[in-house]
Amino acid sequence: MNQNNSIQNLLSEWGKSQRLxxxxxxxxxxxxxxxxxxxxxxxxxxxxxxxxLPLGAITTAIFVIVxxxxxxxxxxxSSHPNDTYNxxxxxxxxxxxxxxxxxxxxxxxxxKPSSSALEQAAPSxxxxxxxxxxxxxxxTPPPYGxxxxxxxxxxxxxKTDYSSTVKTRHAQEITSRIQTMVRGYDGRIDSANSxxxxxxxxxxxxxxxxxxxxxxxKQLVDARFTLEQTYTENLLPQKQVIEExxxxxxxxxxxxxxxxxxxxxxxxxxxxxxESKISASNRKVAxxxxxxxxxxxxxxxxxxxxxxxxxxxxxxLNNQLTNENNNFSYKLSGLNTQIDVVxxxxxxIEKQDTELLNTVATVKGNITxxxxxxxxxxxxxxxDYWLAYILLIAVISAYLIYRxxxxxxxx
Amino acid sequence: MNSELEQTLVKQAQAGDRQALGKLWDVxxxxxxxxxxNVTKNHALSEDLLQSxxxxxIEALPRFQHCNSSKFSAWLFAITRNxxxxxxxxxxxxxxYIEKRSFTETDANSAHNKTNDIILxxxxxxxxxxxxxxxxxxxxxxxxxxxxIARVLNINFVTVRVRLHRAINRAxxxxxxxx
Numbered sequence: 001m002n003q004n005n006s007i008q009n010l011l012s013e014w015g016k017s018q019r020l021x022x023x024x025x026x027x028x029x030x031x032x033x034x035x036x037x038x039x040x041x042x043x044x045x046x047x048x049x050x051x052x053l054p055l056g057a058i059t060t061a062i063f064v065i066v067x068x069x070x071x072x073x074x075x076x077x078s079s080h081p082n083d084t085y086n087x088x089x090x091x092x093x094x095x096x097x098x099x100x101x102x103x104x105x106x107x108x109x110x111x112k113p114s115s116s117a118l119e120q121a122a123p124s125x126x127x128x129x130x131x132x133x134x135x136x137x138x139x140t141p142p143p144y145g146x147x148x149x150x151x152x153x154x155x156x157x158x159k160t161d162y163s164s165t166v167k168t169r170h171a172q173e174i175t176s177r178i179q180t181m182v183r184g185y186d187g188r189i190d191s192a193n194s195x196x197x198x199x200x201x202x203x204x205x206x207x208x209x210x211x212x213x214x215x216x217x218k219q220l221v222d223a224r225f226t227l228e229q230t231y232t233e234n235l236l237p238q239k240q241v242i243e244e245x246x247x248x249x250x251x252x253x254x255x256x257x258x259x260x261x262x263x264x265x266x267x268x269x270x271x272x273x274x275e276s277k278i279s280a281s282n283r284k285v286a287x288x289x290x291x292x293x294x295x296x297x298x299x300x301x302x303x304x305x306x307x308x309x310x311x312x313x314x315x316x317l318n319n320q321l322t323n324e325n326n327n328f329s330y331k332l333s334g335l336n337t338q339i340d341v342v343x344x345x346x347x348x349i350e351k352q353d354t355e356l357l358n359t360v361a362t363v364k365g366n367i368t369x370x371x372x373x374x375x376x377x378x379x380x381x382x383x384d385y386w387l388a389y390i391l392l393i394a395v396i397s398a399y400l401i402y403r404x405x406x407x408x409x410x411x
Numbered sequence: 412m413n414s415e416l417e418q419t420l421v422k423q424a425q426a427g428d429r430q431a432l433g434k435l436w437d438v439x440x441x442x443x444x445x446x447x448x449n450v451t452k453n454h455a456l457s458e459d460l461l462q463s464x465x466x467x468x469i470e471a472l473p474r475f476q477h478c479n480s481s482k483f484s485a486w487l488f489a490i491t492r493n494x495x496x497x498x499x500x501x502x503x504x505x506x507x508y509i510e511k512r513s514f515t516e517t518d519a520n521s522a523h524n525k526t527n528d529i530i531l532x533x534x535x536x537x538x539x540x541x542x543x544x545x546x547x548x549x550x551x552x553x554x555x556x557x558x559x560i561a562r563v564l565n566i567n568f569v570t571v572r573v574r575l576h577r578a579i580n581r582a583x584x585x586x587x588x589x590x
Contacts, residue, residue, distance in 0.1 A: 007583050014532040015551025018449055019441035027458060028436055031465040035472075037427040 057398050061391040067375075149237060157239050157356065160207055161231040162214075162365035166221050167380075171371040174221060175199030178367055181216055185209040199369035210363045217367075224380050235356055242356065246349045253342045260335040267328040274321040281314035414482060421483045425472055436465070439484055443491055446552045450495060460498060464491045485559035488549065492563065535585045543578035550575060 168174045175194035178201055182189055187205035194200075205213055210230075218226060285307055292303040378387065423431035443464065447457035467490050475486060536544050549560045557575070561568035 007579055007586070010528055010532055011547060011551045011579070011582070014529050015445075015554065017526075017529050018445040018552045020445045020448060027462050028433070028440075031436065031462060031469065032429045032432055034466055035424065035427060035429050035432050035469050037429070 057395050061395050065388050065391060149240065153236065153240070155236055155239070157235040157360045158207075159233045159235050159359050160210065160363045161233075162210060162363050163229040163231070164217065164365070164367045165227040166217075166367060166369045167225045167372045167376070168221055168369060169372060169377060171199050171369045172196055175201060175369045177220060178217070178369070179203075181213065181220070185213050187213075194369070197371040200366065201369075202364075202366045204362050204364050207361055207363050210365075222380075235360065238356060239353075242349055242353050246346065246353070249342050249346045249349060253339060253346065256335055256339045256342060260332065260339070263328065263331050263335065267324065270324050271321060274317055274324065278314055278317045278321065281310055281317060284310045285314065417483050421472075421475065425475070432469070435483070439487060442484075442553050443487065446488070446491065446548055447495070449548055449552060456498070460491070460494050464494050467494065482559055484553070485555055485562050488553050488555060488559075489563045531586075532582075535582045538585055539578060539581055542574065543581065546571065546575050547578055547582075 166174060166178075172194050175192070178199075179189055179192055182201070182203045182205060185205045186209065187203050190202040190204065192199075192201045214228065288303055288307040288310065292300055292307065295303055382390075417435070420431040420435050424435060440461065444457060444461050447460050448454060451457050451460070464487065468487055471490075475483065536547060539547070545564075546560060549555050549563060550557075555563065557571050558568050560575075561571045564571065
């Protein structure tokens with residue numbers, strides 16, 4: 001305690017010794033003369049005059065927040081580009097039903113969960129990214145076949161459609177770079193247009209290069225600025241229809257060919273029989289005429305009667321032969337026509353098969369590039385309320401600091 | 412000078428009474444000048460800062476509102492500190508304010524007329540941090556209360572009390588180590 005008092009006393013003595021009395025009156029006089037002589041005390045200035053700065057700051061902050069909110073709402077009208085959706089139709093969804101994730105994202109599945117047809121054939125939607133259902137984009141489900149697909153057939157003929165929305169501050173440049181990317185992946189650009197504010201590209205690339213393309217696209221623009229939708233459909237029903245058509249057409253062709261062969265054989269047999277009979281009739285007539293030349297006058301009328309009868313029989317055989325030939329030609333022509341139709345049908349089916357395989361081997365895609373303003377840009381990094389909080393804290397801090405200065409009047 | 416007398420003099424000065432202002436000058440200037448000399452180690456500069464402090468105070472005097480938590484002397488020292496900062500900012504020598512000044516042989520020679528205790532205290536203070544020195548200056552040269560120091564430094568009065576206590580402990584430790 002004594003030591004504490006001694007150090008306190010020591011410091012007090014030191015403090016007093018440091019206080020220096022100035023005998024020079026020059027400074028004192030100049031300072032005192034600077035005091036204005038007033039008869040009445042000047043009232044302190046109104047505090048409200050000093051509040052213009054924080055009030056102005058608050059007004060500006062409110063204006064900025066409202067403007068920002070309006071801008072963000074208009075931006076949110078479109079889907080939030082931080083998500084990736086895969087939309088698939090095919091064997092998996094048809095055989096196993098919709099996954100829980102798919103049911104959450106597919107309103108039609110929620111409405112009619114008990115529909116067996118829907119469970120078997122409804123498209124499934126896979127999402128990557130946000131689980132916020134408000135931001136989910138629902139792609140239009142494609143038409144799907146109603147044919148029952150056997151479970152044992154597990155083949156996949158996946159048709160993939162790719163769609164992406166990219167938000168950027170440099171729409172024109174990004175559009176140009178995406179076109180270069182598509183060409184780099186051995187793709188084909190079907191249509192493209194770009195301006196300073198937006199761009200659009202339709203393209204086709206090989207299926208096996210889609211993943212690499214998506215990765216490069218995400219490197220081009222930050223993932224939070226892109227919305228991807230991948231629509232995958234198993235074309236197995238179409239493939240099966242093609243296979244069934246091909247099979248029935250080939251069977252029909254075989255059947256028609258067999259009918260034609262049978263017809264030709266039957267015709268040949270009939271013609272040979274008729275021609276044989278006609279030859280026999282000819283020989284018979286010749287024999288009767290030889291007998292008629294050697295016969296007496298009494299025998300000739302009987303022979304003439306037989307000759308006449310035989311000639312009638314021969315004429316009848318000739319008519320039968322003509323009819324047979326005509327019928328054969330008609331039937332053969334009909335069969336040939338049917339065979340031509342079936343062959344054309346087979347070629348058409350083969351063409352459809354080739355097109356299906358080409359569709360499976362390629363991805364048709366489109367990318368929409370949208371320009372964004374600075375507030376939307378900030379919105380991707382900061383949630384709305386954070387910006388409001390930051391502005392509010394800044395305004396309150398400015399007000400408190402300024403109020404402190406007003407209290408002390410230190411300038 | 413008690414608070415009521417100070418308040419009366421300030422009101423009179425606000426009304427234009429130069430005599431009242433002269434009394435405030437007589438009471439507060441030794442503390443102000445001693446504080447400035449201790450901070451700047453320069454008499455001429457201290458006189459300039461003293462004059463500018465008073466001129467600023469007189470200019471802002473009509474707006475000063477005396478209350479229990481706001482004493483004129485504390486307000487004046489706040490202006491003084493700001494003037495010092497302003498000066499060092501203008502001369503781009505702000506670091507000088509926080510620079511720890513060591514006690515030199517010259518200081519010792521110039522203080523031949525000081526008592527041994529005072530020399531000892533100056534030696535001790537020179538080894539403390541600038542924050543500790545500033546609190547001790549305001550407490551013992553300016554003779555400000557803990558609350559007034561808190562207002563001048565714009566920190567909590569509990570913090571001032573703790574810092575002052577620690578500064579004195581450090582000074583005591585210096586004495587013990589020297590002895």
